[in-house]
Amino acid sequence: MERFEARRAGPAIAGALAAVLVAVLAGTACLEAAPPEQLAPVVVASASDGQVTADLLVRGAAGLSTGRNTIALRLTDDATGAPITAAAITQRWHMAMAPTRHGCPAPDPAGVADEDGLFLGTVVLPMPSAAGAPWGVTLTVVPAQPAGAAEHVLELADLAVAASDRVRLVDGDDGGRYLVTLSFAEGAAANGAPALGDNAYVLTVHTQSGELNYTAVDDATVQAVAEMPAMGHGAAAPPAPAHRADGEYVGAVDLSMPGAWRVTFTLARAGAPLGVVAFDLEL
């Protein structure tokens, strides 16, 4: 996974403020213009059990949105103020959607913090938060030191999740229901925009069952097509995305000119077609 870059110096803050100012002045989404690696991680929620504090960070001021989000956790020992740099962490995301509560795909984060003290992870959020239906995440943290350290349960509540156009629900030809999301530039906001040229992307595929339980689909085959519908031409067929882990398929698409693009993915499983999902992109 690409490093979740934390900017510490003043210029990063100034840059972030400038980006926000530009966005306010322009009235547009600055995040679609700023390269993701220039977006500083922002703390979106914190919780403590009196012994350990957990901060949840996402890159960029736009925060969490539907689709695949790269997240980071920062853990601090409350007694000493020292960072915790190794721990077994589980994350259970949940949405209170009356009358039930459901989860979403969220693999366990890394067990060792990066050089910025951040534990990296991802979460695939299928729907935006709404009034009376907030997202939250329950973290269980077992620090690696000292040996036999107690488990800490931390509840991060009332997380805002914005809507994006990067989520599809597909009724598969096999009778299953599939959650498919597309994200660009690992580490970018879930709804981060692609740029002119070659764009790495991550397509996630999960089955959705019962009361919104999700299981990663690791055995799908995916074919990608990129085209400019209004101009009647496509791009050289992008290579088929390759499965990595946790229902993630990684690939790249070359968007060679500005304008409206459509990227279409054809999914199959065990030789049987599942369906087709399309994402419209504006460059």
Ligand SMILES: [Cu+2]
């Ligand atoms: Cu929901």
